[in-house]
Amino acid sequence: MDIDEIQRRARKGPRALLARRAFAVLIGVATTVTIPHFVPPRAYGLAAMSGVILGLAEMFKDFGLTSALMRKGEVHPAEVTFLFWFNCATTLVLALVIAAAAPLTGIFFHEPMVAPVMLVSLIGFVAGGLSLQHRSLLSRELRFQALAAIDAGALLIQFVVTLVVAMLTHDVWAIVAGNVVSGLVGGALCAAVSRWRPGPPRLIPEARALFAFGANTSVYSLSVFAANNVAALLIGRVFGSADLGQFNRAQALQVIPANNAIGPIAQATLPVLAGLRPHPEHYRRAYLELVRNLNLVALPMAVVLTFAARPLVSTVLGPQWTEAGQLLQALAPAVAALGFGYAASDLFITQNRSAELRTLGLCELVFRVLGVCAAAPFGVVAIAASFSATTLLVVVARVLVAGRSGPVTVRDHVGAAGPAAILGLGALVGCLGGQLAVSQFALPVLPAAVVLCAAGGAVSGLFGLVSKSSRRALIEMMGTLRGAARRPDPAVQPLG
Secondary structure, eight states, X not given: OOHHHHHHHHHHHHHHXXXXXXXXXXXXHHHHHHGGGTSOHHHXXXXXXXXXXXXXXXTTSSTTHHHHHHTSSOOOHHHXXXXXXXXXXXXXXXXXXXXXXXXXXXXXXXXXXXXXXXHXXXXXXXXXXXXXXXHHHHHHTTOHHHHHHHHHHHHHHHHHHHHHHHHHHOSTHHHHHHHHHHHHHHHHHHHHHHOOOOOOOOXXXXXXXXXXXXXXXXXXXHHHHHHHHHHHHHHHHHTOHHHHHHHHHHHHHHTHHIIIIIHHHHHTHHHHHHHHTTSXXXXXXXHHHHHHHHXXXXXXXHHHHHHHHHHHHHHHHOGGGHHHHHXXXXXXXXXXXXXXXXXXXXXXXXXXXXXXXXXXXXXXXXXXXXXXXHHGGGOHHHHHHXXXXXXXXXXXXXXXXXXXXXXXXXXXXXXXXHHHHHXXXXXXXXXXXXXXXXXXXXXXXXXXXXXXXXXXXXXXXXXXXXXXXXXXXXXXXHHHHHTXXXXXXXXXXXXX
């Protein structure tokens, strides 16, 4: 694709993915509201325990080779075929290893039920591994509308299956059944829509270079995964499945902004940046536009969620999930980090800086583990607060390292995030006023949640419209989502 076609598809990509996420929000809200009323916190804890091991195995399905190919401007069919057969082999080997480790995992968590949950969940794990390259090809070709349709279909089926089984069994098998069916349906649809078929397995001359790059990105991915899950691992081991279930639901609510707003905007970035790498100025513009848009969404969300978490969770999930509201409040500040540093790793990958990424990931892991372990004696809420604090610090470090070389500097990054600070300030003012009203009138949880969310969102929007820089940034973001032609504005994009 030439640069015009890349930019055309890049404009359409976030729009299609956000349409998919709009549907996902509806399904997600339905899932969040209904399923916890049929299954207890312990069921979510058991699913999270098995999910830690399965998620860890996900890191090794392709050994980072997919990212190694995604960074390249041109990929040959033989390379994709090689990677497909490599994925098949690693997926099957990992499945055998997980099956063997399932009883040991149950012993570690003092929950024998974890073993059968892991064994059944392997069905979805294998389906996802065998279709990984089909999905990667759709992403590389910027066929985001197809990906959005596939994800929406799999999500709907997952919800229906989970709800039906939850109403029948009232246990962890509802969650497992939904996940397995989603993996099977999503994998089958990716394979059917991509229409790509592999050739016979054979080694390629570029294998050594791909493995070298993939090893670095795999270490980084593994480090980030471990850092993100060390809190869940510690809670499950020390505090048990019920507390882990509370933390799991709080964390699931915390990542809703990432899954439903930030992710769709960012998902199109890696293949677009890979295509624009030979054009540094276009590359820089595309990335800074992404950072600006992500912060416009994430920063005010983080502020509102910090104030509204407790009444919101009590309203949506019910009184048995009160602790999850406290945990969500402690996790809320980390949402701001998603906007500022969510896509920084794409800079390392597309600039062939995998060794820096690997080292950074290992440092982040050590820092996160130390923070969580230091907070453990003070309880689960303290662990969540430590998780938020370390997330903010490691994201800042990631941006500082990323800006040391390449077309995007630290100053560019900070400047692109600037307009969102106005919206964040407005959200803070609105939430403080809303909190005053809630206290003054002693509002119950449902009206309190509505008042806090409405006040924070309304005042944030008002501040955004009053400020010239943030108003232009919002207009630019709306233009991006509509796929409209956009004229760069130096006041909004610090391009120099």
